Amino acid sequence: MALDVATIKKDFPIFERVVNGHRLVYLDSASSSQKPRAVLDAMDHLYETSYANTHRGVYVLGQESTALYEGARERVARFINAPSSREVLFAKNVTEAINLVAYSWGRANLSEGDAVLLTEMEHHANLVPWLVLREERGVELRFLPVGDDYQLDLSDLDRLIDGVKLVGVVGISNVLGTLNPLRQLADAAHAAGAVFLVDGAQYTPHIATDVAELGCDFYGFTGHKMLGPTGIGVLWGREELLDAMPAFLTGGEMIRDVRLDGWTPNELPWKFEAGTQPIAEAVGLAAAIDYLEAVGMEAIREHEVSLTAYALRALTERHGDKLTIFGPSEPAARGGVLSFAYDGVHPHDVSQVLDEAGVCVRAGHHCAKPLMRSLGVNASARASLYVYNDADDVTALGDGLAYAADFFAF
Ligand SMILES: Cc1ncc(COP(=O)(O)O)c(C=O)c1O
Numbered sequence: 001m002a003l004d005v006a007t008i009k010k011d012f013p014i015f016e017r018v019v020n021g022h023r024l025v026y027l028d029s030a031s032s033s034q035k036p037r038a039v040l041d042a043m044d045h046l047y048e049t050s051y052a053n054t055h056r057g058v059y060v061l062g063q064e065s066t067a068l069y070e071g072a073r074e075r076v077a078r079f080i081n082a083p084s085s086r087e088v089l090f091a092k093n094v095t096e097a098i099n100l101v102a103y104s105w106g107r108a109n110l111s112e113g114d115a116v117l118l119t120e121m122e123h124h125a126n127l128v129p130w131l132v133l134r135e136e137r138g139v140e141l142r143f144l145p146v147g148d149d150y151q152l153d154l155s156d157l158d159r160l161i162d163g164v165k166l167v168g169v170v171g172i173s174n175v176l177g178t179l180n181p182l183r184q185l186a187d188a189a190h191a192a193g194a195v196f197l198v199d200g201a202q203y204t205p206h207i208a209t210d211v212a213e214l215g216c217d218f219y220g221f222t223g224h225k226m227l228g229p230t231g232i233g234v235l236w237g238r239e240e241l242l243d244a245m246p247a248f249l250t251g252g253e254m255i256r257d258v259r260l261d262g263w264t265p266n267e268l269p270w271k272f273e274a275g276t277q278p279i280a281e282a283v284g285l286a287a288a289i290d291y292l293e294a295v296g297m298e299a300i301r302e303h304e305v306s307l308t309a310y311a312l313r314a315l316t317e318r319h320g321d322k323l324t325i326f327g328p329s330e331p332a333a334r335g336g337v338l339s340f341a342y343d344g345v346h347p348h349d350v351s352q353v354l355d356e357a358g359v360c361v362r363a364g365h366h367c368a369k370p371l372m373r374s375l376g377v378n379a380s381a382r383a384s385l386y387v388y389n390d391a392d393d394v395t396a397l398g399d400g401l402a403y404a405a406d407f408f409a410f
Helices: 003-009 037-050 058-077 094-109 128-138 157-163 182-191 239-244 279-295 297-322 347-356 369-375 391-407
Strands: 088-091 115-119 140-144 164-172 195-199 218-222 233-237 256-261 263-264 323-325 337-342 363-365 380-384
Touching: 003 182, 037 279, 037 391, 058 279, 088 094, 088 140, 088 337, 094 164, 094 195, 094 218, 128 140, 128 363, 140 279, 140 323, 157 182, 157 391, 164 182, 182 195, 218 239, 218 263, 233 239, 279 297, 279 369, 297 323, 297 337, 337 347, 347 363, 347 380
Parallel strands: 115 140, 115 164, 164 195, 195 218
Antiparallel strands: 088 233, 218 233, 256 263, 323 337, 337 380, 363 380
């Protein structure tokens, strides 16, 4: 099932680019992925042939746009094995999706003294909305710590989960690459009477997602990290939960009726889609899903596990103790996110020197400041792998690190 990365790369126009005199080595897909021609074409095609606002025009273009937009919803539902497309809500990104849960479900269900269990490895997107609820309502927040080999420490799970109303967990950490035991946590959440929310931003692009099998109640992900455009994310939620939740943003298609003395919300899924929607972006996301499924999600996962194993081995052999990789040592227990510190070189300097060789890696706190503090660093450099990366890209990273080490040697 090995991927033909050379052929895949040809599907992405950006890889024709030369950066600072070098071929482009893109190792920042955890931040945002590149886009295949099929996604760009699908969006162009909509604008060139069928574009109009959705759900409004009775004319042909309006009907075609609506069919494409609602077709994208059906496509997403099949991709994540959602029981119904009524449960698939389009949002701007996963940050907005999780905010929707916190604002709507959270405000309807949490009051002073109620507890929410998160982990210390959450991205700010699944942390700050809950911090806001703590400030506003006195909701108690508890955190599962990070333990041995950068895995969640579940030794105190029974105590921490007792009495909580929601458990919210990142599927794969965007800093550590840790693949969390979602089914186990879902079962524990349900046994405690809590709902289970997953931040799937780093999971869905890389691993076949089945919201039923994972045991989720809410699941969010974001289009731009999975070969799709920016401006589109998804919240999936169980229908009875979404039905019972109050509207989040208001106005536009989320309305059934408006009177001067009040209003009635629309039914699912439109109840949560206020204003003109990201129509072309939804169409682009559906095309990205088609592309990913044509390559095969299992093949993608297999490719990434073996490339990650190679990267861990090759970089460690070459750079030894100078290189600290923050993440699980076992490739099958992680995604292809490699956060690292290089002895004596600031992560931003690493990133800048790598850029001179055409290698794109991100440096910073990766929007997970509490986790960075617990690792004892302000920032790390991060290389992340995807469907269009291969061993040559890992070698280019290793070469760039050797050059950076020489350049900053003191
Ligand atoms: C784990 C995780 N959650 C949430 C996000 C936020 O994604 P977006 O900016 O698309 O909302 C990211 C993006 O970096 C992420 O890695």
